[in-house]
Every structure is written in C-alpha cells, then in structure tokens.
Amino acid sequence: MASIxxxxxxxxxxxxxxxxxxxxxxxxxxxxxxxxxxxxxxxDTPALEYAEILLGKGGGETEKQIYxxxxxxxxxxxxxxxxxxxxxxxxxxxxxxxxLPFKRYHIAKVWRGENTQRGRYREFxxxxxxxxxxxxxxxxxEILLMMRNTLRAIGAGNVSIRLNHRGxxxxxxxxxxxxxVSAEVLRIVDKLAKIGKDAVREQLExxxxxxxxxxxxxxxxxxxxxxxxxxGSFEETLEAITRAAGGPCPESERLALIRRFMVxxxxxxxxTLDPSITRGLDYYxxxxxxxxxxELPEIGSVCSGGRYDDLAGLYSKEKLSGVGSSIGxxxxxxxxxxxxxxxxxxxxxxxxxxxxxxxxxxxxxxLGARLREAGIPCEVFSEPKKLTQQFMLAEKRxxxxxxxxxxxAGPVFTVRNLSTRENRExxxxxxxxxxxxxxx
Amino acid sequence: MASIxxxxxxxxxxxxxxxxxxxxxxxxxxxxxxxxxxxxxxxDTPALEYAEILLGKGGGETEKQIYxxxxxxxxxxxxxxxxxxxxxxxxxxxxxxxxLPFKRYHIAKVWRGENTQRGRYREFxxxxxxxxxxxxxxxxxEILLMMRNTLRAIGAGNVSIRLNHRGxxxxxxxxxxxxxVSAEVLRIVDKLAKIGKDAVREQLExxxxxxxxxxxxxxxxxxxxxxxxxxGSFEETLEAITRAAGGPCPESERLALIRRFMVxxxxxxxxTLDPSITRGLDYYxxxxxxxxxxELPEIGSVCSGGRYDDLAGLYSKEKLSGVGSSIGxxxxxxxxxxxxxxxxxxxxxxxxxxxxxxxxxxxxxxLGARLREAGIPCEVFSEPKKLTQQFMLAEKRxxxxxxxxxxxAGPVFTVRNLSTRENRExxxxxxxxxxxxxxx
Numbered sequence: 001m002a003s004i005x006x007x008x009x010x011x012x013x014x015x016x017x018x019x020x021x022x023x024x025x026x027x028x029x030x031x032x033x034x035x036x037x038x039x040x041x042x043x044d045t046p047a048l049e050y051a052e053i054l055l056g057k058g059g060g061e062t063e064k065q066i067y068x069x070x071x072x073x074x075x076x077x078x079x080x081x082x083x084x085x086x087x088x089x090x091x092x093x094x095x096x097x098x099x100l101p102f103k104r105y106h107i108a109k110v111w112r113g114e115n116t117q118r119g120r121y122r123e124f125x126x127x128x129x130x131x132x133x134x135x136x137x138x139x140x141x142e143i144l145l146m147m148r149n150t151l152r153a154i155g156a157g158n159v160s161i162r163l164n165h166r167g168x169x170x171x172x173x174x175x176x177x178x179x180x181v182s183a184e185v186l187r188i189v190d191k192l193a194k195i196g197k198d199a200v201r202e203q204l205e206x207x208x209x210x211x212x213x214x215x216x217x218x219x220x221x222x223x224x225x226x227x228x229x230x231x232g233s234f235e236e237t238l239e240a241i242t243r244a245a246g247g248p249c250p251e252s253e254r255l256a257l258i259r260r261f262m263v264x265x266x267x268x269x270x271x272t273l274d275p276s277i278t279r280g281l282d283y284y285x286x287x288x289x290x291x292x293x294x295e296l297p298e299i300g301s302v303c304s305g306g307r308y309d310d311l312a313g314l315y316s317k318e319k320l321s322g323v324g325s326s327i328g329x330x331x332x333x334x335x336x337x338x339x340x341x342x343x344x345x346x347x348x349x350x351x352x353x354x355x356x357x358x359x360x361x362x363x364x365x366x367l368g369a370r371l372r373e374a375g376i377p378c379e380v381f382s383e384p385k386k387l388t389q390q391f392m393l394a395e396k397r398x399x400x401x402x403x404x405x406x407x408x409a410g411p412v413f414t415v416r417n418l419s420t421r422e423n424r425e426x427x428x429x430x431x432x433x434x435x436x437x438x439x440x
Numbered sequence: 441m442a443s444i445x446x447x448x449x450x451x452x453x454x455x456x457x458x459x460x461x462x463x464x465x466x467x468x469x470x471x472x473x474x475x476x477x478x479x480x481x482x483x484d485t486p487a488l489e490y491a492e493i494l495l496g497k498g499g500g501e502t503e504k505q506i507y508x509x510x511x512x513x514x515x516x517x518x519x520x521x522x523x524x525x526x527x528x529x530x531x532x533x534x535x536x537x538x539x540l541p542f543k544r545y546h547i548a549k550v551w552r553g554e555n556t557q558r559g560r561y562r563e564f565x566x567x568x569x570x571x572x573x574x575x576x577x578x579x580x581x582e583i584l585l586m587m588r589n590t591l592r593a594i595g596a597g598n599v600s601i602r603l604n605h606r607g608x609x610x611x612x613x614x615x616x617x618x619x620x621v622s623a624e625v626l627r628i629v630d631k632l633a634k635i636g637k638d639a640v641r642e643q644l645e646x647x648x649x650x651x652x653x654x655x656x657x658x659x660x661x662x663x664x665x666x667x668x669x670x671x672g673s674f675e676e677t678l679e680a681i682t683r684a685a686g687g688p689c690p691e692s693e694r695l696a697l698i699r700r701f702m703v704x705x706x707x708x709x710x711x712t713l714d715p716s717i718t719r720g721l722d723y724y725x726x727x728x729x730x731x732x733x734x735e736l737p738e739i740g741s742v743c744s745g746g747r748y749d750d751l752a753g754l755y756s757k758e759k760l761s762g763v764g765s766s767i768g769x770x771x772x773x774x775x776x777x778x779x780x781x782x783x784x785x786x787x788x789x790x791x792x793x794x795x796x797x798x799x800x801x802x803x804x805x806x807l808g809a810r811l812r813e814a815g816i817p818c819e820v821f822s823e824p825k826k827l828t829q830q831f832m833l834a835e836k837r838x839x840x841x842x843x844x845x846x847x848x849a850g851p852v853f854t855v856r857n858l859s860t861r862e863n864r865e866x867x868x869x870x871x872x873x874x875x876x877x878x879x880x
Contacts, residue, residue, distance in 0.1 A: 042465055
C-alpha cells in the first residue's frame with residue numbers, strides 16, 4: 001500500500017468547516033446587500049499580478065511580507081496583499097470604460113506572510129468600498145453612512161466612528177512651522193491609543209523643532225497634543241481645530257457640511273470628531289476615520305479608511321480623488337463571536353426527508369422538488385437506516401424538521417419536530433407544503 | 441514627477457468590470473441557492489498549500505502547470521489547481537468533525553499555468569459539489585438531479601446528461617480478457633467525440649491483444665466499439681451492456697435503480713445512458729457523466745464528474761466513497777453569452793436620487809434610507825450638476841428611475857422614468873415609496 005501523506009495546511013492559513021463558512025457567507029451576503037443598496041457595484045481582479053505593479057515604489061514592510069516568486073514563464077509575480085493597489089491599477093487600466101463617479105466594492109482574499117502571532121492570518125478577507133471621482137462632502141459622508149449602516153445591518157450593534165481631516169491637520173502643522181515633519185507627526189500621533197500620551201509627547205519632542213525657532217520642541221509637542229485632544233461636541237472640537245489651523249478654510253467647511261449631513265440623517269450620535277485619528281499611511285489627504293464597536297471597543301477599529309487625492313498616480317497621469325473604507329472581516333467575526341452575536345448554523349435546509357425504502361429515492365426527490373419550488377430548502381436522505389439514526393443525523397446537521405414517508409411510499413406523510421419530538425401524522429404533500437410555507 | 445508604471449495584468453488573468461462581475465455573481469448566487477436547497481453546505485480551503493499535498497503522487501501535466509514556489513519560510517508551496525485535491529486533504533484532516541454522508545459545495549478560484557490559447561484562462565472558477573460517505577443509487581442520482589436542475593435554474597435551458605458506469609465497463613473489459621489495459625482503453629474511448637470512431641479503432645487495435653488469444657486485436661477493438669455504441673433507449677442500452685459485461689451485477693442494478701429514480705421524478709428526458717462516456721481520469725470507479733446544453737452542444741461538457749471509491753486515499757487509511765460534479769463557470773458563461781441569455785446589468789440600484797443642492801446631501805440620504813428600508817436599492821448622486829447630465833449618468837449605470845427633489849428640499853419630489861422620459865410630479869416621500877414597492 002502506498003504511504004499516507006500527512007494532511008496538513010500552512011501556518012497562518014485556514015480551512016473553513018461548514019458552520020464557520022456559513023457564518024462567513026451570511027455575513028458577507030449582508031455586507032454585499034448593504035453595499036448594493038447604495039448603488040455600489042462589484043469588481044474583481046486577479047489574485048496574482050506583476051510584482052512591479054503590486055510593489056509600486058516598493059519598500060518596507062510590504063516587500064518583506066509579500067508572496068513573490070518567478071512563474072514558469074520567468075515573470076516576477078506576487079499574490080495581492082491588499083485590494084487598494086490592484087484597484088489603483090484597475091482604475092488606470094480601465095479608465096475609459098468607467099463612468100465617474102465610480103462606486104465599487106470588492107470582497108476578496110489577500111495574502112501576507114505576516115508573523116502569525118496575535119491571531120494574524122496569512123490569508124484573510126478584505127471588504128473594500130470606494131467612491132472615485134467625486135471630491136465632495138456628499139461622497140465623504142456616504143462612505144461614513146455606509147460604514148455605520150452596514151455594521152448595524154450585520155448585527156454589530158451601535159458603532160462609534162471617529163473621524164478627522166488630514167488636510168486640516170496639515171494646515172495646523174504648517175501654521176506651527178512643523179510642515180516638514182508632518183508625516184512623522186501623523187505617524188507618532190497615530191500610535192496614541194497604543195503607546196499613551198506621555199510616549200507621544202516624548203517622540204514628538206525628539207523630532208526637534210524644524211521650523212519654529214520661537215518655541216522649544218516641548219512647547220511644540222504640547223501644542224500638537226492640545227490639538228489632538230477632543231474638546232467636547234463635534235462643533236466645539238471643529239471650532240477649536242479650525243482656529244488652531246488658522247481659521248476657516250475648505251477643509252473646515254468640508255467637515256461642517258459633513259456634520260450637517262449627519263444631523264439631517266439623524267445619525268449624528270454615531271460620529272465623533274477626533275483630531276487624534278490620523279491613519280498612519282501616507283496616501284490619505286482628506287478625511288480619515290476609524291470605527292469601534294460600542295460593545296467591544298477594545299478589539300480596535302473594524303472598519304477604517306479615508307480620502308486620497310491621487311489614488312492611481314503610480315499608473316496614470318490623471319488625478320483621481322477617491323474616498324473609501326475597508327472592513328476587516330476576520331476581526332469583525334472574532335468580535336461578533338466574542339459578543340455571542342453569531343448563531344451556529346449547520347445547514348441551509350429547513351427540513352429533511354427520511355429514507356424509508358431505498359427504491360423510493362425518486363419519490364422522495366419528487367417531494368423534495370415540490371418543497372424546493374415552494375422555496376423550502378430540504379435535504380433528502382439516501383440511506384434506509386433506522387429512523388432514530390436518521391433523526392440524529394438531521395439534528396446533528398441542525399435541521400429542525402423531518403418528513404417521514406409512509407412504508408408504502410403513498411402520498412401520506414408524518415412530520416416530526418426534532419426539538420419537541422412531536423409528530424403530526426397523515427399529511428398529504430399539499431398539507432406538508434402549506435405547513436412549511438406558513439411558518440410552523 | 442515620478443515615472444508611470446504601465447498598468448497591465450498577467451496573460452491568462454482577467455479583471456472583471458462591474459457588468460461582467462454582476463453577471464458572474466448573479467450566476468453564482470443562483471448556483472449556490474440551488475446547492476443549498478438540497479442541503480449542501482459550503483466549505484473553504486486555502487488558496488496556497490504545501491506542494492507535496494497538492495501534487496500527491498506527483499506527475500505529468502499537473503506538475504508542469506502548477507504555480508509552485510518556495511515561500512519566505514523556505515516551504516515548498518503551490519496554488520491549488522483544482523478543488524478536488526484540497527477536498528480530499530480536508531476530508532482526511534477533519535474526518536472526526538464531519539458527519540457522514542457529507543454533502544458539500546465549494547465555489548472558488550483555481551490556478552493553472554496553462555497554454556492560454558483556445559480561450560483557456562490561468563485563473564478560473566470551479567463550482568464543485570460532492571456527497572461523501574454514501575455509496576447509494578440515491579446519492580448518485582441526487583448529484584445528477586442537481587446538475588440538471590441547477591443548470592435549468594440559471595437559465596441554461598434543457599440539458600442532456602450522458603452517463604455511464606465505469607465499473608460495468610471494467611467488467612466488460614475483464615470478460616473480454618482486456619482488464620490489464622482498461623486504463624488505456626478508457627482513455628482512448630474518452631477521445632471518441634474528438635478524434636472519431638476510426639481513430640479510436642486504430643488506437644484500440646494498437647493496444648494489441650493482451651489477454652484474449654482467440655480473437656485478433658481488430659476483433660477486440662470492434663467489440664469495444666460495439667459496447668460503447670448507444671443502442672436506443674436507456675433500458676435497451678442497459679440491457680446490451682449488462683449482457684456484454686457478463687449479466688446482471690451490482691453495477692447494472694445500480695444503473696437500473698438510478699433509471700427508476702429518473703422516471704419517478706419525471707426527469708428521464710434529460711438523461712441518456714452513453715457507454716462511450718468514460719472521463720479519462722483514473723480515479724473514477726462508479727458512474728461517470730457529462731452534461732451538454734441542448735442549444736449549444738458543441739461547446740462541450742459544462743458539468744461533469746462521477747463516483748470514486750477512495751477519495752481521500754492519499755491522506756488517510758479510511759476509505760471514503762464519494763460522488764460529485766463540477767460546473768465550469770467560465771465555459772458556462774461563455775455559452776450563456778453566445779446564446780444571448782445574459783442581460784447586461786450595470787447596477788443593483790433601481791432608482792437614483794438627483795443632487796439639486798449640495799448642502800441637501802443629508803436630506804437626500806435620509807430619503808435614500810427610507811427607500812432602502814423598504815427594500816429598494818437606490819443610489820444618491822453627490823454632485824449638483826445639470827439635471828440632463830444626471831439623467832445621462834443614471835442611464836449609463838442602467839438605473840431605470842430618477843427622483844428629482846424640489847429646489848427647496850421640501851418633501852415634494854418628481855419621479856422620472858428614464859426610458860420613457862415621463863415625469864410624475866408633486867409626490868410625497870410616502871407616495872414615492874409606495875410607487876416603488878408596488879411595481880411601477
């Protein structure tokens with residue numbers, strides 16, 4: 001006999017057994033339904049691309065984590081590590097076939113050879129949605145509204161979306177004479193929740209005092225710390241940071257209009273203006289935001305993003321402004337699980353048809369067809385085992401009802417509620433269907 | 441300015457623009473709904489696995505086509521090239537967590553570095569469905585029934601499913617004294633449709649006469665050609681091949697019972713017993729089948745499979761019999777397209793809300809929320825352009841209706857049918873919703 005190969009999968013990769021996969025699909029289907037209800041349309045791109053495309057200017061963490069290799073044709077290729085870079089390439093390549101504003105979503109797997117500690121996976125799913133080609137408060141707000149409503153639609157409960165405007169922050173830094181180190185400042189401030197205020201002050205001070213000779217580095221650091229401190233209401237904070245940034249400007253007006261839209265949609269409670277939100281990544285230029293679950297804030301942001309004013313710049317000369325967000329499906333599922341908000345579902349079938357006589361398999365499938373036509377998913381059992389064994393199998397699958405055909409395969413059936421173990425006898429096919437169409 | 445990277449994708453890989461992706465998703469959603477209605481449950485497995493697992497005993501075509509590389513951790517890994525091998529590994533690895541019979545489906549992408557001529561892709565989607573652990577006529581028949589009904593549910597029209605039994609064929613070859621070359625015979629016969637009867641005869645004759653000294657190789661070849669020729673009705677063909685195989689046996693009884701199920705479900709017209717169907721692959725041991733569209737047979741089989749009696753044998757000592765099938769999504773879409781059975785759909789939104797005043801974006805989203813709550817997907821436009829431009833945008837997206845808010849943003853709206861260009865004026869939000877909930 002041939003030797004057995006040990007069945008195992010790569011570290012950081014996962015199989016999804018039916019219950020887990022049904023859970024994921026239920027969630028993804030609700031997310032998709034929400035995206036579609038706003039008129040967002042799906043796209044798809046290859047899992048594998050030229051490494052040059054995915055790495056762009058190259059660099060840093062990405063290069064270390066990416067799955068990159070030479071294919072049989074000698075091409076330097078890699079698995080996509082996010083959905084943003086392929087989307088930028090897609091925009092540049094298909095620009096003439098797209099109508100702006102382009103509102104797209106993309107739900108797909110990405111791969112990163114990350115350290116697998118701390119529950120990180122090397123294969124995971126991202127749910128991205130973006131509007132490209134409309135640099136308006138309405139487009140900004142729609143993404144914010146979709147984040148709120150999509151998370152509520154999947155049962156994540158109340159959310160707290162914390163937003164900020166990178167452009168306004170940069171105006172403030174310029175007024176402070178610290179424009180040259182703005183990227184470093186944003187990266188340090190981004191760590192506030194993780195490392196705390198004192199460490200942020202220390203790191204800001206260590207930047208020195210690049211353009212402001214009349215204050216000490218500590219004084220500059222204190223001003224930045226004051227800027228990023230929320231002041232109370234959205235309006236109060238907006239007023240304070242507008243003043244610090246040198247007075248009313250397009251960025252403060254954008255935030256004020258977004259705030260008006262929040263009030264007009266009755267959703268203001270879900271949003272906070274938080275000047276400490278910066279999203280470390282370089283490419284954001286407008287609003288940025290993170291989303292926390294009211295019942296489980298400690299898990300971190302489950303949905304974040306922002307506006308970037310030149311998304312496809314690496315691949316095209318046309319400037320395309322976009323605003324978008326990404327739901328981390330795996331973190332969200334972990335959160336919903338720990339909140340007890342996911343119910344295990346073992347099957348889509350609502351009823352099983354028992355197998356009493358093997359040769360009546362066709363009769364059972366004919367009944368199954370009638371149930372399915374009436375919209376009732378049903379599993380037909382194929383082996384004439386003892387009924388108690390068939391009850392057990394249905395229960396294990398999580399199917400709540402069982403139809404037991406008569407010995408004669410005549411059109412008379414018993415229906416069993418597998419949780420109460422009650423039977424109803426002598427039903428015709430019509431009665432059976434009526435029973436399941438109207439909730440039993 | 442930084443130089444531009446040319447946006448391009450790898451040969452054999454594809455982007456899916458919204459219209460194509462909506463088409464694919466509509467199709468996949470119908471296929472999934474059909475699978476689920478039979479109680480089949482989804483699973484998922486990693487795109488990347490140990491090469492040793494995927495290649496198994498290794499060999500031949502697969503090894504040449506597979507995307508295989510060494511990851512950053514020095515592991516020999518590869519992208520899956522089908523869903524059957526990962527499923528076998530999955531079964532062996534999770535056997536103790538699964539309840540038999542296990543009915544699963546898996547719809548996912550696979551990768552093969554194939555020659556891209558003849559419309560082959562290097563990244564394509566397979567839709568596999570299998571029942572494992574029930575070696576019964578009922579399980580065989582259920583897969584056949586699902587093939588028929590799933591293809592009809594997605595609008596592929598009538599199908600012709602041609603089936604055969606590999607075990608019965610092998611009995612016949614044994615009776616003929618040609619058991620030793622059965623694998624070669626099956627592979628030659630599999631090419632019948634492609635190379636024609638004369639070439640098959642020639643190749644069979646070239647096999648020589650391994651175990652039958654009383655006939656010439658040509659006589660043996662003629663007997664095989666006679667065996668694989670359908671004789672008329674299902675029953676007549678079954679009778680002829682049963683006789684040729686040495687009389688009634690479990691395999692002929694299995695076919696007879698499957699035939700009974702076809703009659704009992706009123707689906708017999710969709711099935712033909714065709715002894716020339718062998719499916720070249722070695723692992724099938726029971727029934728095998730291919731599916732042709734009645735309106736486009738020349739495109740070849742869009743769904744095929746069979747029963748194998750030791751699916752997970754490479755990874756486990758436990759023998760698991762399974763029966764399953766696989767829909768080739770890309771070939772199917774090509775077929776439906778050339779039959780004109782796919783309608784271009786540019787958006788899921790049924791209505792667009794025009795933007796009249798930028799500062800009323802919140803009011804428009806509030807109306808959008810009411811429509812979405814009533815189950816009406818709607819896109820809110822974000823830029824206060826000329827109405828004619830907004831009509832054009834909605835038309836380009838394929839959205840049939842447009843709501844035009846009044847200048848005052850008061851609760852009075854106009855609805856425009858974008859195809860007839862008729863307006864209805866002076867509607868309240870309630871009237872609007874009523875209009876769209878009941879088909880307009």
